Amino acid sequence: MRKCNHSHWLALSSRNDEIIFQVSNRATNLLQSLPHLQVQTPTLFVFVGNKSKILALQELTSSNINKRNRGKRSNGEIHLHIDASSVLSDRPILIADSDFPSDKRSVAPLLAGDCHEVISTVLPKPRSGVCRASTMLKAADNLHLKFLSPFVDVFCFFAADLGGLQPIAQRLASWLKNDQPSTLPAATHAHIIIVVESSALEFRILEEFFDLFHNETEKNLFTHFGNVRIITLLPQSSVSPETQHKRLKEYLIKASDKVRLARIKSNVLFSGQHFLAFLNQASSQFGAGSKTPFDFIQESRINNQVAPDLKDHLVNFLSLFKDNKQLQKLAVPLITSSLMLDHYPPDMHLFDPCDVFRVLYKEICYQAYVEWMDSSNMSDLLLPSGFLKMIEKLLQSFFAKLQRSAINIAVDSHRQVLLRTVSNCLSIRLDNTCVICIRRTPQYGLPCGHVICENCVRVFGRLSPIDPWLFEVDSCFFCGLSTSGVVVRTLPPTAGIRVLTFDGGGIRGVASLQYLQVLQERIGLPYPVQENFDMVYGTSIGAIVALKLCVMGWSIEKCIERAEHFAKFAFQPRLVSRIPAFIPKIPGLSAFVSFLISYFADGCYSADYLEEILQEEFGKERSILDCSNATATGTRIGIPVTTIQDATTCIFTNYNAVGTRPLKCGYHALRPKCGLGQVPLWKIARCGSAAPWYFKPKHIPGIGTFQDGGVRQNDPGNIALQEVAVTFPNSVEPSLVVSLGTGATRVNEVPEMGPSRGLLKDGFIPRLIRAFKLSFGSTIAHKHRSLRKQGHREQYFRFDIEFDHPEPELDDTTRMQEVKERARSAICGSKDIDQLARCVIAELFLFELDSVPKKERGRYICQGRIICRLRAHSTALQVLLEQLNRSSAVFLVQGHHLKDSLDDGSYEDKDGNFGKTVSFEVFDKSTTFSIQLKEGSSQPCGISGSPFSIDSLVAAQQLECPFGTMDHIKRKRVNSIDLSSRKRPRRLV
Numbered sequence: 006m007r008k009c010n011h012s013h014w015l016a017l018s019s020r021n022d023e024i025i026f027q028v029s030n031r032a033t034n035l036l037q038s039l040p041h042l043q044v045q046t047p048t049l050f051v052f053v054g055n056k057s058k059i060l061a062l063q064e065l066t067s068s069n070i071n072k073r074n075r076g077k078r079s080n081g082e083i084h085l086h087i088d089a090s091s092v093l094s095d096r097p098i099l100i101a102d103s104d105f106p107s108d109k110r111s112v113a114p115l116l117a118g119d120c121h122e123v124i125s126t127v128l129p130k131p132r133s134g135v136c137r138a139s140t141m142l143k144a145a146d147n148l149h150l151k152f153l154s155p156f157v158d159v160f161c162f163f164a165a166d167l168g169g170l171q172p173i174a175q176r177l178a179s180w181l182k183n184d185q186p187s188t189l190p191a192a193t194h195a196h197i198i199i200v201v202e203s204s205a206l207e208f209r210i211l212e213e214f215f216d217l218f219h220n221e222t223e224k225n226l227f228t229h230f231g232n233v234r235i236i237t238l239l240p241q242s243s244v245s246p247e248t249q250h251k252r253l254k255e256y257l258i259k260a261s262d263k264v265r266l267a268r269i270k271s272n273v274l275f276s277g278q279h280f281l282a283f284l285n286q287a288s289s290q291f292g293a294g295s296k297t298p299f300d301f302i303q304e305s306r307i308n309n310q311v312a313p314d315l316k317d318h319l320v321n322f323l324s325l326f327k328d329n330k331q332l333q334k335l336a337v338p339l340i341t342s343s344l345m346l347d348h349y350p351p352d353m354h355l356f357d358p359c360d361v362f363r364v365l366y367k368e369i370c371y372q373a374y375v376e377w378m379d380s381s382n383m384s385d386l387l388l389p390s391g392f393l394k395m396i397e398k399l400l401q402s403f404f405a406k407l408q409r410s411a412i413n414i415a416v417d418s419h420r421q422v423l424l425r426t427v428s429n430c431l432s433i434r435l436d437n438t439c440v441i442c443i444r445r446t447p448q449y450g451l452p453c454g455h456v457i458c459e460n461c462v463r464v465f466g467r468l469s470p471i472d473p474w475l476f477e478v479d480s481c482f483f484c485g486l487s488t489s490g491v492v493v494r495t496l497p498p499t500a501g502i503r504v505l506t507f508d509g510g511g512i513r514g515v516a517s518l519q520y521l522q523v524l525q526e527r528i529g530l531p532y533p534v535q536e537n538f539d540m541v542y543g544t545s546i547g548a549i550v551a552l553k554l555c556v557m558g559w560s561i562e563k564c565i566e567r568a569e570h571f572a573k574f575a576f577q578p579r580l581v582s583r584i585p586a587f588i589p590k591i592p593g594l595s596a597f598v599s600f601l602i603s604y605f606a607d608g609c610y611s612a613d614y615l616e617e618i619l620q621e622e623f624g625k626e627r628s629i630l631d632c633s634n635a636t637a638t639g640t641r642i643g644i645p646v647t648t649i650q651d652a653t654t655c656i657f658t659n660y661n662a663v664g665t666r667p668l669k670c671g672y673h674a675l676r677p678k679c680g681l682g683q684v685p686l687w688k689i690a691r692c693g694s695a696a697p698w699y700f701k702p703k704h705i706p707g708i709g710t711f712q713d714g715g716v717r718q719n720d721p722g723n724i725a726l727q728e729v730a731v732t733f734p735n736s737v738e739p740s741l742v743v744s745l746g747t748g749a750t751r752v753n754e755v756p757e758m759g760p761s762r763g764l765l766k767d768g769f770i771p772r773l774i775r776a777f778k779l780s781f782g783s784t785i786a787h788k789h790r791s792l793r794k795q796g797h798r799e800q801y802f803r804f805d806i807e808f809d810h811p812e813p814e815l816d817d818t819t820r821m822q823e824v825k826e827r828a829r830s831a832i833c834g835s836k837d838i839d840q841l842a843r844c845v846i847a848e849l850f851l852f853e854l855d856s857v858p859k860k861e862r863g864r865y866i867c868q869g870r871i872i873c874r875l876r877a878h879s880t881a882l883q884v885l886l887e888q889l890n891r892s893s894a895v896f897l898v899q900g901h902h903l904k905d906s907l908d909d910g911s912y913e914d915k916d917g918n919f920g921k922t923v924s925f926e927v928f929d930k931s932t933t934f935s936i937q938l939k940e941g942s943s944q945p946c947g948i949s950g951s952p953f954s955i956d957s958l959v960a961a962q963q964l965e966c967p968f969g970t971m972d973h974i975k976r977k978r979v980n981s982i983d984l985s986s987r988k989r990p991r992r993l994v
Contacts, residue, residue, distance in 0.1 A: 011121055014085035015152075015288075017106065017144050023127050024144045028288045030122045030860075031085045032099075033281060039097055042277040043352075048261050049156050051101040051149070054163025057200065057238075058102065061163070062086065064250040065257075066100060081106045081141065083148075096265075097277065101153065105167060105176060106145045122860060126292030142179070150180040150229065152291040155187035155299055156284055157195040158261040160230075161253075164201045170214045173199060178221035181229055187299040188364075192267035196231040196260040200238060200253060207235040231264065272357040273301065279354045282967040302356055302364045305968045311347070311365050312444040313665075319373035321438040329385060333395065335426050340370075341399040342422040343443040346464075349407060349415040350969030358404040362397050370396060416464055416973050423483060431484055436630065436661070436682025441465065441482050446677060448661040449493060450630035451478070453486040456661075456682055462493045463972035471878050471916075473497075474639070478632075491632045494639030496539060497851050497874065498961045501740020501950040502729050505538040506722045508805075509545025509715035510747025511696065511815025512572045515565065516828035517550055517745040520804045522561045523832045527842035529888060530881045533560055535640070537845050538743070540732075542643040542725040544714045546747075548693035552623065552686065555642050556659065558634030569821055571622075575615040576699075576816040609816070612691070612700050619687040627686045629659050643728055644693045645672070645714030645721050649702050654717045655709075656724060657681065657689045664731035672724055680707050696815060720744065735961060739800065740949050741848055743841065746805030748812050748824065802841045806831045840944060847938040847946035849874045849885065850896075852923070854958050857965060864926040865955060871896060871936065871948065877917035886912075886919070892940040896948075898925055899934045930955040 014031040017024060039045050052058045066088045088098040128144060154160075162173045177197075201210055214235065218226060226233065236256055238249055268274035275283065286304050312318065319340065326336045348361050374392045387395070403418055410417075423441070433440055439447040439458035447456035457478075466476035469492075478491040496502075507517050525534035535541070535554040543551035549571075553559045559567075627633075635642055644657040654672040656662075661681065662674035675681055684705055692703045692711035702712040718724055722744045729739050806827050813820040832838050851872050858865040875882040889907050896903045903923065905911040914920035927934055933952040937945035950961075963970050 012084040012086060012102070013082060013121075013123075014101065015083040015148065017081040017141060017148065019141060023130070024140055025125055026128050026144070026148070026292050027123055027125045028292070029124075032284055034121065035085060035087050035099065036097075036277045036281045039092060039277050042281075045095055045097055045277045046265070046274050047097045047099055047277050047280050048158050048265070049099045049101065049153075050159050050161060050257060050261070051103055051153060051157050052161045052163070053103045053105065053149075054166035054200075055104055057163040057165045057202070058104075058161075060246060061161075061200070061250050061253060062100060062102060064246050065098075065254055080104075081145070096261075101157075103149070105172065106141050124288075124292075128292070129294035146176065146179045147183060148291065150183050151186045151299075152287055154195050154229070155189055155287065155301075156280065158264045159196050159198055159257055161198045161200060161257065164199055170199070170201075170210070170217055174214060174217040174221050177226065178218060178224070181222060181224045181226065184296075185229065185298050188301060189273055190267070190271045191228075192231075193264060193271055193273060194229060194231045196264060197226075197233045198236055198253075198256060198260060199233070200236050202238050204237070207237055210235045210237070232260065234260070272355060272360070275354060278352075278967045279305075300364065302361055305354060305356070306348075306365070308963075308966050309350070309968070309971050311369070315366075315444050316369050316373045316376070318438040318444050319370065320377050321435055322440070322443050323373065323377040324380070325433050325435070328383060329387065331429070332387065332392075335429055337392070337395050337399060338422050339426060339430075340443060341396050342403060342419045344396070344400065345403050345407070345415045346419045346442060346973075347444060347971075349404075350971065350973045351414065351975040352967060352969035354968065355404075355408065358400040359397060362400055367393060367397075414973075420465070420482075424485075427484055433483070436680070437677035446661050446663050448630065448659070448663055449478075449491075449632055449636060450628055450682060451481050451486075451488050451491060451632060453481045453484050453488075455481050455483045456630055457482060459493070459495065459663075460971055463495065463974065466493065472876050474874075488632070492637050493632070494637055496639060496733070497949075498963070499851055499853055499950045499953070499958060500539075500874075501848065502540055502733050502736050503538045503741040503845075503848055503949075504540045504542075504722075504725050504729060504739045504743065505535070505551075506541070506720065506725050506742075506744045507543035507547025507550050508721075508745060508747045509543075509547050509696075509713065509719045511546055511699075511813075512576075512818055512821050513747035513813055513815070513824050514546030514550055515568045515821055515825050516747050516806060517547065518561055518565045518568065519825055519828035520745050520832045521554075522565065523829060523838060524842060524845070525561055527838055528845055529842075530884055532879075532881050533558070535561075536638045537848065538741075539639060540641050540643075540725055540729055540739075542645070542721040542728070543693075544645050544719050544721045545694050545696060547721070547745075548644040548714070549619075549690050551642055551644070552690055555635045555638070555640045556627075556629075556633045556686065557623065565825075567622075569818065571618055572816075572818045572821065574618045576610055576818060577614045579609075579611050609699050612695075612703070615694065615700060616687070616691055619690050623685075623687040623690060625685060625687065628682060628684060629657060629686050629689055630661060630682045631686075633659075635659055641728075641732060643721070643725065644689055645718045645724055646689075646692045646695075646711040647714055647716045649710050649712055652716055654714060654724070655711065656714075656728075657684075657693070658728075660732060664728075664734070666727075666731050670727055672718075672727075675708065684708065699815060720746070735957075740947070740951075741844055742801045744801075744803045746803065748806040748808055748827070750812050751807040751809055800844075802837055802844075804832050804835065804837070840946075843938075843940055843943060844946045846885070846889075846940075848949045850919075850936075850938060850948040851950065852936050852948060852953060852958075853962060854955075854964065857959055858927075858930075858955055864928060865930065866924070866926055867955065868922070868924045869958075871919075871921040871923055873919035874949075875919070882919065889938075889940065894938060894940045896921065896923075897935075897937045897939055897945055898923060899936075927955065930959075 011029070012031060013029050015029075016027040018027065019025070036042060036047065052062060066086045084102040086100050086102065088100065091098040149160075164170055164173060167173055199210075199214065203210065211233065214233075234256065236253055238253065265274055283299075283301060283304060286307060287299050290299060322340065323332075323336060326332050344362070344366055345358075348365065349355070370393060371389050374389050378386055378389070407415060407418060419441075434454055436447065436450075436456045439445045439461055440455060441457055441461040442464075445458040445460055447458045449459070449462065450456045461482060462476050462478060465482045466478050469475040469477055474495050474497050476493045476495065478488050478493060480487050507514070510516070521534050528534060528537070533554070541551045541555050543549070550564060553564050554561070629642075642659045646655050646657065647653060648655065656672060656674050658674065662676045664674075666674055688703060688705055692705065693714055694700065695702045695711065696713040697716060702710050704710040714721065722742070726739065726742070729736060806824075808827075813824060851874065852869055853872060854867065854869040856868070858867045860866075873882065873885075875885060886907055894907060903921065905921075912919055912921045923936070925934070931954050933954050935952040936948050937951065938948055939945035959965055969975075
């Protein structure tokens with residue numbers, strides 16, 4: 006890759022009455038070229054001046070770059086250079102070339118080059134009445150103090166270039182009008198060196214400078230800066246440039262040594278990796294006009310925020326302990342270790358733990374402890390101050406061990422704490438807080454009774470050697486008991502979300518099974534079709550079907566085989582309802598008596614039969630949170646129900662309502678504090694299928710009484726789409742949505758608008774019944790959703806059947822065969838089923854970048870791989886590749902075919918997995934590009950997550966997380982791939 010030699014870094018320019026702040030990626034280019042970015046600790050000097058400064062730069066940077074750029078620095082610009090002789094040292098030296106902006110010179114904006122990026126931001130306007138020249142000077146003052154000074158070891162002013170000591174005193178006085186620029190300790194503040202060409206004694210010149218400074222302001226210079234020193238240089242005519250600047254370099258290094266030593270003692274000497282990350286974040290804050298000091302600890306957590314509900318989780322955890330001894334011996338060590346685990350993943354800078362506790366956790370721990378104290382009946386409790394001191398002291402102890410560790414892994418430390426305390430904590434059970442990390446909602450119930458969160462699965466589980474998205478949990482991370490082989494499948498980072506929804510409809514639910522059976526046949530791969538979906542929602546009978554397929558792992562064939570038996574068993578008439586048959590035939594009496602019995606029993610059918618068969622099929626004890634087939638396939642399931650008093654829609658989920666929902670989202674996610682972890686699965690299915698008039702509602706102690714979700718949401722698709730946004734916040738929208746209806750009466754194109762046919766047919770009672778049945782249906786929800794999806798029709802599929810006569814009633818078991826036949830006929834005749842099958846196949850493929858793309862010749866060079874969810878150990882992969890070969894399938898990147906066929910070996914990596922290298926170029930990081938799979942002459946289908954952008958892929962793959970990630974996985978940092986010796990990639994977008 007061609008190297009960018011442009012030294013422009015920062016600039017302030019004016020446009021109309023606006024001040025534009027511009028920053029290039031010069032610092033990124035320089036620092037990322039260091040050989041050991043993760044361990045080298047850079048030093049930054051800022052040279053302020055002009056001609057004399059340039060001479061010093063030429064001598065001190067050991068490079069000719071400054072000679073080439075001599076005189077090219079525009080007004081308001083700051084250039085950045087590196088001392089070439091320091092690149093291999095543990096202290097690379099960066100020098101920023103700055104000046105005081107001139108009021109009289111025009112200020113031109115920085116221009117982006119073909120090899121570098123420039124970000125421009127309009128700075129917030131100052132108060133009215135300030136002239137433009139003053140505004141520019143003020144912006145320059147802020148730039149040096151607020152943005153640069155936290156990173157600078159030494160500011161070096163060249164008095165001869167700046168008009169003497171007076172202008173320097175004026176500018177420094179102006180700088181001090183700002184508050185502290187950062188939260189760094191005073192001992193680490195930058196030093197000041199003023200270079201003077203004079204034969205006078207240095208201490209006399211220093212006294213003169215302070216006199217001038219005190220005439221400008223009463224503020225203390227040392228509140229913002231460290232030592233101030235005057236350095237006199239011999240006249241250039243009397244000595245060589247090297248000799249002239251040798252003394253300056255010595256004092257620069259000495260001053261830098263003092264600052265670095267103070268930073269080491271305060272744990273704030275940063276590696277190049279962290280230095281660069283903080284520098285970029287500080288530039289963003291400056292451009293946004295932030296008035297708060299730059300907080301390095303807070304900024305290190307910008308991509309891994311402290312859990313917003315940490316206080317609630319701490320309160321939940323503290324509530325498990327019954328006396329002071331348990332509190333001190335068990336709760337405090339576990340909480341402290343969890344904080345270590347939270348803040349010190351691999352790649353995190355090792356800030357002082359006391360500072361970390363003060364900035365991030367102290368107030369939260371205090372609030373949690375006070376709230377717990379108020380609700381606790383314990384006597385002689387520790388005071389909150391004592392509780393906080395215990396945590397802080399133990400945090401220091403854990404941190405000392407972490408520092409001594411060769412690999413600095415907080416995970417091992419937390420494991421050891423769990424092992425030491427587990428014998429006293431076996432009775433601890435929570436389903437609203439993960440007992441491992443004490444800061445997230447758990448969602449996987451283990452056989453021992455402990456419920457753990459997905460992040461702890463990633464942190465403590467064993468990654469499968471053959472599948473990068475499968476984690477093996479051999480034993481409980483908390484108590485150590487065997488799980489008998491629990492596996493948890495996670496979503497690939499760049500994958501789109503595939504959604505499947507089942508409508509309610511009683512016996513008509515067999516239609517959905519027919520659709521899926523045909524889809525499975527068209528896909529033609531040897532695994533259950535339901536495993537092609539990440540989010541599955543079902544209402545009423547759709548809920549039961551979803552649970553059987555996904556939680557129980559039933560095949561489509563087994564579900565179809567059992568469907569008629571299930572319906573006939575559940576819809577058995579009450580014995581008492583047969584009594585009217587023996588009553589003398591009085592017109593209408595039998596129906597009236599049956600109505601009365603059903604009315605007072607709150608249902609036509611006894612719920613006993615329904616509950617019996619649900620227990621038979623789901624088991625009596627299995628919970629919705631228990632690890633199941635859905636856990637192994639990574640399927641998230643939701644069951645809508647409604648309350649009986651106000652018909653509010655609620656949802657039960659197997660992911661424990663993880664995520665944050667808007668207050669007025671239209672439904673209520675039943676959260677773990679409701680005790681859902683202990684509710685048997687069959688009871689949830691019973692609530693979801695309690696259709697009014699057919700079955701009475703179901704009461705779950707401690708939670709509530711619920712009825713069929715179809716009362717409000719017979720088609721659960723809209724809820725499912727909202728839940729995708731909640732549970733997968735990085736996904737803009739699903740990649741694929743499949744909605745399966747259960748049939749409805751064909752709606753006339755022309756509405757019936759005739760006169761009333763009398764009270765029996767058109768009175769208020771029949772009108773209400775018709776309106777209720779319409780609201781209970783799915784047509785309206787489907788039409789609303791299809792309008793939302795215009796322009797993305799390949800992503801949304803709806804299959805349903807229409808009846809020319811009234812659709813079968815929910816309990817009409819005699820018409821199940823008719824529904825099956827009509828459903829199969831409808832889907833086989835649909836032009837969409839083959840397209841859906843191709844979309845499902847395309848969704849098996851993913852794209853990942855190899856590294857963060859770099860800019861070259863005005864474009865970003867992207868290199869990555871198309872990979873497959875099916876792995877080398879799977880027979881399904883071989884079947885898939887054979888199918889694609891037969892259909893002459895090809896991949897398209899932004900419409901351009903990739904060369905090579907699927908059977909020529911170029912698509913196979915060293916482990917036998919599918920992996921095709923792809924190279925292309927895009928204009929910018931936000932430009933979208935598509936990757937599609939095209940089979941024969943059919944319409945191409947986007948692979949999972951397509952279309953992509955560089956920004957979205959980098960975020961999804963966490964390629965730019967210099968302070969580590971919450972899952973503690975230390976990602977391999979792939980160096981930028983040099984494409985200069987390769988064939989130029991195709992310019993696509």
